[in-house]
Amino acid sequence: MILHDYLPSGNGYKIRLLLNLLGIDYQVKCYDIVAGETRTPRFLALNPNGKIPVLEFDDGRTLAESNAVLYYLAQGTRFWPSDTWLQAEVLKWMNFEQYSHEPNIASPRFWLSHAGMNELRQAQLADKQQQGYAALELMEQHLKQHQYLVAEQLSIADIALYAYTHVADEGGFELSRFPAIQDWCQRIAKQPNYIAIDDDTKVCA
């Protein structure tokens, strides 16, 4: 299968990390999202929303939205609990990630480390940093008492939240304030077949 992606993307990395933990082979096709390469007719045929990541299966089917892809890949594996209540808890964290965490933690990183600042971004930065710290603090309080986010087992909730959390310093967040998050990141980084966000060994031409 082919992952249409942008290597610095945490949303793409979630999928790359899970594919590796599952031992599933894939190739990565890279797009320069800053240069508009996800707005071409060819890309919009893969995802009308014009966003990476998109997972393209060998039979031609495509799936967008990183957390939906995690859900699909995790079915029947140890990364998705069998109990319905625990499944809902996993999705609770994954929705927290997309709504309260990623927009506040990934955007400052994208602006400061990749795309550059402009007036509108500057106007939003302080508010996003405040909300981003609140999201990290919520994770910290939970991880002070738990090894992983749900049921003391690594799940796609952890993978979804790890992606942008572990590189939050690139957006100006001081992770040293959050020792429980740092320990949790270490536990994930020690998983067999773990790969780093900038690992480019699967990138194809």
Next chain:
Amino acid sequence: MILHDYLPSGNGYKIRLLLNLLGIDYQVKCYDIVAGETRTPRFLALNPNGKIPVLEFDDGRTLAESNAVLYYLAQGTRFWPSDTWLQAEVLKWMNFEQYSHEPNIASPRFWLSHAGMNELRQAQLADKQQQGYAALELMEQHLKQHQYLVAEQLSIADIALYAYTHVADEGGFELSRFPAIQDWCQRIAKQPNYIAIDDDTKVCA
């Protein structure tokens, strides 16, 4: 069960609508989110993220994040498909809703119709309106060819997206530009046991 909610909230309404379509009884406890009533110690014990809606079950368990609640309530019902691929498609639309749709469509509505504008909100408004229209256009193109978002059947993907779409005019969006969306809204509003977003018959003291 008790839904901790704020009646104008589309995120809360998703859950109220599904509970009604399923014929499940509940009560609504209202909070003034503008006045900070979701930031009290008592509310933070229900949801450390300080956001409505939160569904509190009769046994005391609580679940936050509207889309996770929809998932939990829909298990084993006609609103959640049994096929894994279709499930992933439902979650794709629900993640689109939380990331690309709700922040751009619900926020202008909240600012313009409920909370009021300030300098930071004014700076973001044009960008949010542009992205909100893009999200509506994506839905329009899909609904031109489909009765519902996934598998031609009403699912929690439709319920999630209906909530803020059908009141998008309150955020300054002209829904008359989107005839397929309007037809889809009509189909949903005709469902047996449908309730309006401002229905207050379940509100308790």
